[in-house]
Amino acid sequence: MISVSTLTHSLGHRLILDDISVEIPKGKITALIGPNGAGKSTLLHLIARQNPVQTGVISLDGEDIAKTASTDMALRMAVVAQELGVASRLRVRDLVGFGRWPQHQGRPTEVDKAAVEKALEEFHLLDLSDRFLDEISGGQRQRAFVAMAYVQDTDWLLLDEPLNNLDIRYAKSLMAKLRNMAEEKNKSIVIVIHDLNYALANADYFIAVKEGKVAFAGETSDVATSESLSELYDAEVNIIESDGKCFAFHH
Numbered sequence: 240m241i242s243v244s245t246l247t248h249s250l251g252h253r254l255i256l257d258d259i260s261v262e263i264p265k266g267k268i269t270a271l272i273g274p275n276g277a278g279k280s281t282l283l284h285l286i287a288r289q290n291p292v293q294t295g296v297i298s299l300d301g302e303d304i305a306k307t308a309s310t311d312m313a314l315r316m317a318v319v320a321q322e323l324g325v326a327s328r329l330r331v332r333d334l335v336g337f338g339r340w341p342q343h344q345g346r347p348t349e350v351d352k353a354a355v356e357k358a359l360e361e362f363h364l365l366d367l368s369d370r371f372l373d374e375i376s377g378g379q380r381q382r383a384f385v386a387m388a389y390v391q392d393t394d395w396l397l398l399d400e401p402l403n404n405l406d407i408r409y410a411k412s413l414m415a416k417l418r419n420m421a422e423e424k425n426k427s428i429v430i431v432i433h434d435l436n437y438a439l440a441n442a443d444y445f446i447a448v449k450e451g452k453v454a455f456a457g458e459t460s461d462v463a464t465s466e467s468l469s470e471l472y473d474a475e476v477n478i479i480e481s482d483g484k485c486f487a488f489h490h
């Protein structure tokens with residue numbers, strides 16, 4: 240479990256996260272939702288230790304992340320940020336290969352190489368594997384970065400808007416893969432996501448952030464209601480149930 244306790248974060252004079260306390264369950268998909276600018280990415284980056292915690296504590300399986308060694312963190316948590324820093328003269332296969340660095344520390348074994356090939360195949364990247372990152376499309380690059388995180392095989396996977404740029408086929412395929420990872424391999428996945436329908440269909444748990452505070456959090460079926468979502472977005476959202484599935488209508 241990830242436990243966030245009394246987390247407050249400011250950038251310059253602006254309060255970005257205001258006294259956040261929330262728990263993220265293990266072995267589940269958690270959707271981090273909320274309006275633009277709410278603080279979702281900031282929270283995700285703090286959990287991933289990409290920025291230092293100013294006030295409060297974030298613990299990973301009972302251990303304060305501020306006191307956890309970087310090498311240990313890298314073996315337990317993989318992250319894909321929203322803004323993908325692109326080292327343009329890097330080939331797709333090399334980028335995905337970097338994902339195994341925490342395991343092999345520069346000396347890849349046959350197991351590492353096989354894991355990379357498998358990830359390239361699973362993310363439909365084999366045909367692109369020798370292309371440079373600045374020679375592929377935005378969606379293809381997004382898949383390459385997710386494959387790099389996937390190949391790390393960590394217990395926790397944090398993804399900031401992973402559906403960005405993905406067409407329907409790849410978005411469906413990625414969400415199915417994440418579900419499989421949670422259900423079959425007990426992986427814990429946290430995704431910042433704007434598409435409520437993908438979130439409703441795939442996330443076990445919702446954490447809604449608004450203006451730097453947690454608006455609501457809990458099991459999807461308990462908290463994702465027309466009322467809570469309409470209030471969250473200041474826009475009408477209707478949750479409709481059909482064939483046992485929930486859909487969000489908002490236009």
Ligand SMILES: Nc1ncnc2c1ncn2[C@@H]1O[C@H](COP(=O)(O)OP(=O)(O)OP(=O)(O)O)[C@@H](O)[C@H]1O
Nearest residue numbers: 250251253255273274275276277278279280281282
């Ligand atoms: N470098 C920065 N300096 C000052 N304020 C910032 C900086 N980066 C982000 N912010 C502000 O912090 C707040 C939270 O931003 P954050 O990116 O966490 O929101 P978000 O919920 O992920 O939004 P979105 O859905 O639009 O990606 C926003 O009001 C944003 O303007």
